[in-house]
Amino acid sequence: MSTTLWLSPRDETGAPDAVLPPDYLQVEKTVRSWLLTVDHKRIAILFLIGITLSLILGGLFALLLRIELLTPERTIMSAMGYNRSFTHHGIIMVWMFMIPSIPGVFGNFFLPIMLGAKDVAFPRLNLASFYVYLLGSAVTLWALIGGGVDTGWTFYAPYSVDSPTRVVPVGIGIFILGISSILTGINFIVTTHTMRARGITWRKLPLFVWSIYATSIIIIVATPVLGLSLLLIAADHMFRIGIFDPAVGGDPVLFQHIFWFYSHPAVYIMILPTMAVMSEVVCTFSHNRPASYWAIALSSLGIAFVGFLTWGHHMFVAGISTFSAGVFGILSMFVAIFSAIKVFTWTATLYKGRITFTTPMLYFFWFLFLFVFGGMTGVAVATSSLDVHWHDTYFVVAHFHFIMVGGTLTGFLAALHYWFPKMFGRMYSERMGLVASVMVFLGFFFTFMPQFLLGNAGMPRRYYSYPEHYQWLNVLSTGGASILTLGLTLTLGYLIVALVRGPRAGRNPWESRGYEWLSPTRPPKHNFVTQPSFERGPYDYHLPE
Amino acid sequence: MNELMRRLLVLPEQRSTVAQDIDTLHYFVISITMLGAVAVALVALYFIIRYRRGGGHSENRPPDERSGHALSGIPYWAEFVVIAGLLSLFVTWWVIGYRQYVRLQDAPEDSMEVYVIGKQWMWQFAYPDNTRSNGVLYVPSNQPVKLIMTSRDVIHSFYVPAFRIKQDVLPGRFTAVWFEVTEPGTYDIYCTEYCGAGHSTMRGRVIALAPDDYMRRGEDDDAEQLGYRGSGYEVPAGFQGPGSYEEPATIGQFTRRPVTLVEMGERAAARHGCLRCHTVDGAPHIGPTWARAFGSIITLESGQKIVVDEQYITESIMDPLAKIHGGFPPVMPSYQGLMSAVDIGAIVHYMKSLKDLPLDIPASPLPLDERGLKVQPPVIPGKLPNPIPEPELPAADRTGDRINGRMMNERTDAQPEETR
Numbered sequence: 001m002s003t004t005l006w007l008s009p010r011d012e013t014g015a016p017d018a019v020l021p022p023d024y025l026q027v028e029k030t031v032r033s034w035l036l037t038v039d040h041k042r043i044a045i046l047f048l049i050g051i052t053l054s055l056i057l058g059g060l061f062a063l064l065l066r067i068e069l070l071t072p073e074r075t076i077m078s079a080m081g082y083n084r085s086f087t088h089h090g091i092i093m094v095w096m097f098m099i100p101s102i103p104g105v106f107g108n109f110f111l112p113i114m115l116g117a118k119d120v121a122f123p124r125l126n127l128a129s130f131y132v133y134l135l136g137s138a139v140t141l142w143a144l145i146g147g148g149v150d151t152g153w154t155f156y157a158p159y160s161v162d163s164p165t166r167v168v169p170v171g172i173g174i175f176i177l178g179i180s181s182i183l184t185g186i187n188f189i190v191t192t193h194t195m196r197a198r199g200i201t202w203r204k205l206p207l208f209v210w211s212i213y214a215t216s217i218i219i220i221v222a223t224p225v226l227g228l229s230l231l232l233i234a235a236d237h238m239f240r241i242g243i244f245d246p247a248v249g250g251d252p253v254l255f256q257h258i259f260w261f262y263s264h265p266a267v268y269i270m271i272l273p274t275m276a277v278m279s280e281v282v283c284t285f286s287h288n289r290p291a292s293y294w295a296i297a298l299s300s301l302g303i304a305f306v307g308f309l310t311w312g313h314h315m316f317v318a319g320i321s322t323f324s325a326g327v328f329g330i331l332s333m334f335v336a337i338f339s340a341i342k343v344f345t346w347t348a349t350l351y352k353g354r355i356t357f358t359t360p361m362l363y364f365f366w367f368l369f370l371f372v373f374g375g376m377t378g379v380a381v382a383t384s385s386l387d388v389h390w391h392d393t394y395f396v397v398a399h400f401h402f403i404m405v406g407g408t409l410t411g412f413l414a415a416l417h418y419w420f421p422k423m424f425g426r427m428y429s430e431r432m433g434l435v436a437s438v439m440v441f442l443g444f445f446f447t448f449m450p451q452f453l454l455g456n457a458g459m460p461r462r463y464y465s466y467p468e469h470y471q472w473l474n475v476l477s478t479g480g481a482s483i484l485t486l487g488l489t490l491t492l493g494y495l496i497v498a499l500v501r502g503p504r505a506g507r508n509p510w511e512s513r514g515y516e517w518l519s520p521t522r523p524p525k526h527n528f529v530t531q532p533s534f535e536r537g538p539y540d541y542h543l544p545e
Numbered sequence: 546m547n548e549l550m551r552r553l554l555v556l557p558e559q560r561s562t563v564a565q566d567i568d569t570l571h572y573f574v575i576s577i578t579m580l581g582a583v584a585v586a587l588v589a590l591y592f593i594i595r596y597r598r599g600g601g602h603s604e605n606r607p608p609d610e611r612s613g614h615a616l617s618g619i620p621y622w623a624e625f626v627v628i629a630g631l632l633s634l635f636v637t638w639w640v641i642g643y644r645q646y647v648r649l650q651d652a653p654e655d656s657m658e659v660y661v662i663g664k665q666w667m668w669q670f671a672y673p674d675n676t677r678s679n680g681v682l683y684v685p686s687n688q689p690v691k692l693i694m695t696s697r698d699v700i701h702s703f704y705v706p707a708f709r710i711k712q713d714v715l716p717g718r719f720t721a722v723w724f725e726v727t728e729p730g731t732y733d734i735y736c737t738e739y740c741g742a743g744h745s746t747m748r749g750r751v752i753a754l755a756p757d758d759y760m761r762r763g764e765d766d767d768a769e770q771l772g773y774r775g776s777g778y779e780v781p782a783g784f785q786g787p788g789s790y791e792e793p794a795t796i797g798q799f800t801r802r803p804v805t806l807v808e809m810g811e812r813a814a815a816r817h818g819c820l821r822c823h824t825v826d827g828a829p830h831i832g833p834t835w836a837r838a839f840g841s842i843i844t845l846e847s848g849q850k851i852v853v854d855e856q857y858i859t860e861s862i863m864d865p866l867a868k869i870h871g872g873f874p875p876v877m878p879s880y881q882g883l884m885s886a887v888d889i890g891a892i893v894h895y896m897k898s899l900k901d902l903p904l905d906i907p908a909s910p911l912p913l914d915e916r917g918l919k920v921q922p923p924v925i926p927g928k929l930p931n932p933i934p935e936p937e938l939p940a941a942d943r944t945g946d947r948i949n950g951r952m953m954n955e956r957t958d959a960q961p962e963e964t965r
Contacts, residue, residue: 079742079743079745080742083739083741083742083744150741150742151739152739156699156700156738156739158698158699158700158716159699159700159739159740159741162698162699163741246715246716246717246718246863246881247716247717247881247882248881248882249863249864249879249881251717252700252715252716252717253715286596287598292624295624316646317702317711317712317713318713318715319712319713319715319718319720322646322647322650325643325646326643326646329639329642329643329646330636330639333632333635333636333638333639336635337628337631337632337635340628340631341628343585344624344627347585347588347589347592350589350592350593350596351592351596352596353592353596354596354597354598355592355593355596355597355598356597356598357593357597361593365586365589365590365593368585368586368589369582369583369585369586372581372582372585372586373578373579373581373582376577376578376581376582377575377578379574379578379635379638380571380574380575380578380638382639383570383574383638383639383641383642384639384642384643384645384646385567385570385641385642385643385644385645385646385648385649386567386570386571386574386642387642388567388646388649388709388710388711389567389571389706389709389710389711391702391711391737392702392704392711392737392738392739393737453554453555454555456554456555456556457555457556457557457706458557458704458706458707458733458735460704460735460736460737460745461737461739462739462744462745463735463744463745464744464745465745465746466745467733467748473555
């Protein structure tokens, strides 16, 4: 792929620059215009800033953990410091980065454009969602700075009920973050139903929208349950009501049921948006229709539905009945079937395409490998007898990082590179993109592959000190983490350079047929100058443009 | 092959009867996983290279005007076969895995039973002969051992990698796990449920002794004499060797001999007033009798049938009204936080000793004294006929119940804190 694509002759910008209205960045430049904006694109940029900072913060905690684990005993911090660090890493990454990442940034920016709409259905609610996110993050960070919490991101009772750390403020912070997700989810669902431009029927909905739509359903159904469980923990913690604490008549396993009823679907809140991005990337860069549009679109809904029926596979050794374990085991396998349908369809989409190989495409390729491996290890841990050995060991840590980092982070990076020209009107260095992408993959692989083996060898997760025979794998993992850090830092560096000095991008540098590429680069405040006709579908590569 | 795969995957040695079967499934599942991921990636890579733009392959392809995708000629049944094949693969894993899981859940009838208490941050083990140990679990090899476990504070999890077993240990209820060690040796125990600052130090050892050595372990006071020093196990500082007896409890003022767990249970039942309502000779009273209760199937008030096992008994002590035995009034108070884990374990064991009571014992109501305690001790086959005098209530048992709001605190276990 040459970097000349952004000046491609196929870039017919409809109108010369002079008559275009000012784009969303130029239309107003005051600080006030940013803080009070109701433009979905500006809100997306605000989310992008918040989410990038969260990623950096969560990443720093991850690095501290990896450094501490270089030696079997104390390296740089105390046991309490370590316990707080992995809790903070988990809380920041899950609720401040992964859950809002792709929906908050790319969902906000592109879902309305892909529907041919001027904005989301409730623009002010959208802005509120950002401020609620900000408030939730602030409360959480304030609690983390003022002492932190050491319960793990899972808040298992009765430990969390008794923990002397700041469980209540952190719980309230996460509760507020949950409200932000719900507001965004409602907005997306209503927008998809009511704001579609003439011509965009459900049969022509971009696959990105289908997946974000499924994600939004999970968000609004599951998140209230998270809020409930955290409030009950807070109540137990403050007033010793005895909901989860057996010392006063509570049931600690009940907490696990309620918590995983949210937190298992939350995994799909994190992975479905990545699938959304990958479906767009693979079609655009193979310049091909999806091998089966409906397979990808409907399997998202299938995952959203079955994902609610699998939470018990987190509890095979928690004391649930043998029968429940069997039922939850087999239901979990159905999620894998829906995911497999997606994987096959993406791969088949490449067949007889006209493939251009770019940074987003490279991320798609890594994702394909990591997701299949991570997903199949998910089927492995749903196999009850194997899970008994793996449960709460590093195997599980490696498995979900394959999905979270190999999935969500890879998807986030793919989306960032894919839509960067449209969002900012500039191109990044393709060569740097490919180099950084290889580093991210290698770093990731060497961070988490050894952790699968650590889990096999029996090293439990959340261990501050460990027997010496686990050390070589831990050192390998920390080595991988440093490469991953370098790759991500490099990415941040060249993207910032590209923001300022990158060459101008045209309207449609990738020659995509996606609806969002019909709008000018950068899109004006209301996305389209004149309402385009949406007669053809978003993947009609077989028709002349 | 087994050994090669085990080493490649860095799995621990297989030292329980179930370990090798589980590992075989592990090899099968992980091999397919790796092959699957690599195969998908290779196919994708092949397509990316072969159908790259400018590769001369696809530029002149006439697009399919009907659907636009080159694959549209593939019949639906082919897709169905692929998906059904994959589903049957997963279901096969599930069937094998679930059968193994059931095997892991069901302890053999003749298991030796050990009571386990987890607490921040150590493991305590109580054996049927009333010996105890901290941090080190002594078991005979080639004999199934069932651990009946509870926690005194937060959730812990009992994990022995070499046995491929794991079970959460919960406060306020009992869970069970079993294993049969195939070779004498020492094996690591890890706590795998995060339990606070000392979580990673909550480790222990299983020392499996050959059955003969196990029988003799009370006589020999030093693990070294049994030859286990050389196998990598070092006696932790402060540990007094296997069979370190606690000061034997006294019964009355005269006897001074180790009290069996059954006797402890009987005393606890009397002390906590259980026997005011529950008889031990088969006669129904305010509550159901304990005679022949354990292991029987009873009908609840709700009509549901349930097996009287450790879980049901524990639940009924903690939350009596949750599952009421049909035909009995819902009057039992909760003992949540009032009874130590040791007492509950002992009572459960006492009830077990009553499960084979012969049916010909007359089912007459027990004579009760003015305090509601039984006058006659029960006749238990195989036990000494001497009546055990009503035990004095030791002061310590009353005070140790609640410290820091936590239940199940005992004062009697001031053993060396052996936490590695």
